[in-house]
Amino acid sequence: MPEPETEALDSVDLRILRELVRDGRASDVALGERVHLSSTAAARRRKLLEERGILRGYTADLDLTRLGYSIGVLVQIELRSQAEKVLIEFEEAVVRCPSMSFCSFVSGDIDFVMMVHVRSFDDYDRVYRKELSTLPHVARIRSSFLMHAVATRPVAPSVVGSASL
Numbered sequence: 001m002p003e004p005e006t007e008a009l010d011s012v013d014l015r016i017l018r019e020l021v022r023d024g025r026a027s028d029v030a031l032g033e034r035v036h037l038s039s040t041a042a043a044r045r046r047k048l049l050e051e052r053g054i055l056r057g058y059t060a061d062l063d064l065t066r067l068g069y070s071i072g073v074l075v076q077i078e079l080r081s082q083a084e085k086v087l088i089e090f091e092e093a094v095v096r097c098p099s100m101s102f103c104s105f106v107s108g109d110i111d112f113v114m115m116v117h118v119r120s121f122d123d124y125d126r127v128y129r130k131e132l133s134t135l136p137h138v139a140r141i142r143s144s145f146l147m148h149a150v151a152t153r154p155v156a157p158s159v160v161g162s163a164s165l
Contacts, residue, residue: 009054012037014161016045017055021155024058061154069117072146073124075132077112080139087111089136097135099127110142 009017015035019026026034032042049055064070079086087105094103094114102115118124124143132141 011161012045013049013054016042016049018160018162020046020055020058021160064117068119071118071120071124072149073116073118074144074146075114075116076110076142076144077114077132077135077138078109078140078142079111079137081137082111086137090138093135097131099131 012035016031019031019034023030028039028043028046031037031046032039035042037045046055064072077090079090090112091103091105094100094112097103097114097116099116099118100114101117102113104113105111106113116124116127118127128141128143132138
């Protein structure tokens with residue numbers, strides 16, 4: 001698959017993206033005020049960013065601890081083979097795991113990293129037995145329990161041209 005071309009953004013686009021990373025629910029009026037545009041210009045710019053696929057959507061930032069999911073687990077998975085058929089079968093199965101919030105094919109000694117959030121160690125035991133251990137072609141599963149978050153960002157500040165978000 002060819003690399004997507006980098007989209008050219010001007011300083012106003014970057015200011016809009018910075019503000020939307022901070023507050024995705026900002027009205028066009030508020031957005032315009034924050035980036036020094038009229039609400040109409042801000043709305044037009046936002047729509048263009050959406051149409052270009054740069055601004056893909058808006059999400060809610062949930063407090064998983066308040067929802068009872070206080071344990072985050074970084075799962076490293078090594079497959080028995082890296083043949084294309086094996087990778088495809090694993091990827092098709094992993095997207096059906098209800099406890100998985102993130103999974104990526106990676107380089108190095110392991111093949112995939114995955115993030116799951118659970119309510120307790122007993123809950124992780126259930127996820128391990130019912131979801132992770134049933135994935136096809138798995139040779140080894142390593143789990144690391146997250147102790148405390150140091151930083152969590154929706155986007156690295158350098159992406160939108162800012163020292164901090």
